[in-house]
Amino acid sequence: MSKSVVIVGASMGGLRAAEALRNNGFEGQITVIGEEIHAPYNRPPLSKEVLAKEVTHDAVAFKLRTQVEDVIWHLGDPATSVDLETQVVKTNSGKTFEYDGLVIASGLRPRVLNLPNGKLPGRHTVRTLDDAIGLRADLVPGAKVVVAGAGFIGCEVAATARGLGCEVTNVAIDSFPMIRPLGETLAAELQRRHESHGVHFRLGHGIRDLAGTDSFTGVILDDGELLEATVLVEAISSHCNIEWLANTNLDISNGVLTDSALRAITTDGDPVNAVYVVGDLARFANPLFDDEPRRIEHWNIPTETGKRVGAVLSAYLSQADNFAELAALPFTPLPTFWSDQYDMKIQGFGMPGLANRYELVAGELTDELVMAYFRNDILIGVVGIGMTAEVMKYRKQLLST
Amino acid sequence: MITIDVDMDKCQHYGQCVFEAPDIFKLNDNDKLEFVATADDIRRGDVESAVDVCPMQAISIVE
């Protein structure tokens, strides 16, 4: 009988895994189970150019290639459990799906603030298309918007909302926006640029509650300050969508731990040959940096992990002689990220967040620039604003160290 | 032959495509994207990789 693969999560990671299985010659059935009703779409525009225009599925949908024409999309019905012994996934509607190979691609969802008066309308997160459609409707000119969280997504939403004519205050417990990946010098400069575009900051602060009775009229900070607002966007951090794996013996302490073949690892430390992880959930060690397993929430990771899983899992399912050899190959994807804020094209490679020293290596701090990041004098990341050609020189160096 | 199209309204000249197929995509001296519009069929894999890595999803293969 021909083998079958079940992929849980119908987003970028799930789609790339399906494509890669086909590209590696797997001919059995592929079923993708998705919680959202939408076919896979691209998330980054949801906080950027698409949020600034009209948010539609067409504007962000991934083009489905001919290789994946015969994939079965079971959408709008999340997986609720899996039995790794009998190899069966169960969904919310009670359907069951048997598999020979399982791909975990269920990603993240936003964490929301725990607010006593939190039931009032006007709260938003930005992860899904439906989230972005809802937020877009509230970003009308003159609207008073509070963005909680000063990571990339929070800062992008702040910039986009300013562009739409909203009044924007960013509240975050960090000392500078985007400080964790970028370091203080660049983060402080980016704060200055946001302020020059009219964004207000309340840094070093949390949100205690919402003010208002029927509709919300403001946000109350931890020091008691009341910020008048009718829209709150929460971009503070994320939860891993791993509840459906709760009854397994996989190591789900932070995402799903994997080996270099992206096989899920049990709490006893054994890789499971039939179970793989892609995208934001995969926690793997990257020999480009060190042997510490980490999850990487960047857009190139679903593609890189999807390709790797396609190659290894198809070899496993066809009982290829080279399976063990393939699975043992090192996996060294270069984390790649970018962010558009106002007219700035921010682009980064590597893990600048791990650096203990950084240096402006090209351009001017107040203009286009390249910042190189070092850990113990070894180049570990690079971030540029504009200056693509210069950034690429450092990217090349990162790949050769 | 395959035909390649880049939506220049979407392209932000990030240059990710260049790594996948440097003979087809390149950034010129002004950091702007230039590309060759046709490629041999055997290059489909490389062009598909370029499609995959484009952050703006601006590249398509015209079927």
Ligand SMILES: Cc1cc2nc3c(=O)[nH]c(=O)nc-3n(C[C@H](O)[C@H](O)[C@H](O)COP(=O)(O)OP(=O)(O)OC[C@H]3O[C@@H](n4cnc5c(N)ncnc54)[C@H](O)[C@@H]3O)c2cc1C
């Ligand atoms: C607004 C926004 C902007 C971003 N911008 C950038 C950027 O500029 N640059 C960058 O590098 N990265 C960016 N990212 C990150 C990037 O989009 C993610 O890294 C990528 O989407 C991860 O893909 P994934 O397939 O692993 O997970 P996801 O895209 O989270 O997909 C997981 C899917 O699984 C579904 N699911 C969850 N639980 C279940 C279940 N039990 N059963 C079935 N399905 C389930 C979910 O509904 C979801 O559709 C951004 C993310 C967001 C949200």
Ligand code: SF4
């Ligand atoms: S990767 Fe996409 S956005 Fe970047 S230069 Fe190529 S086509 Fe343009």
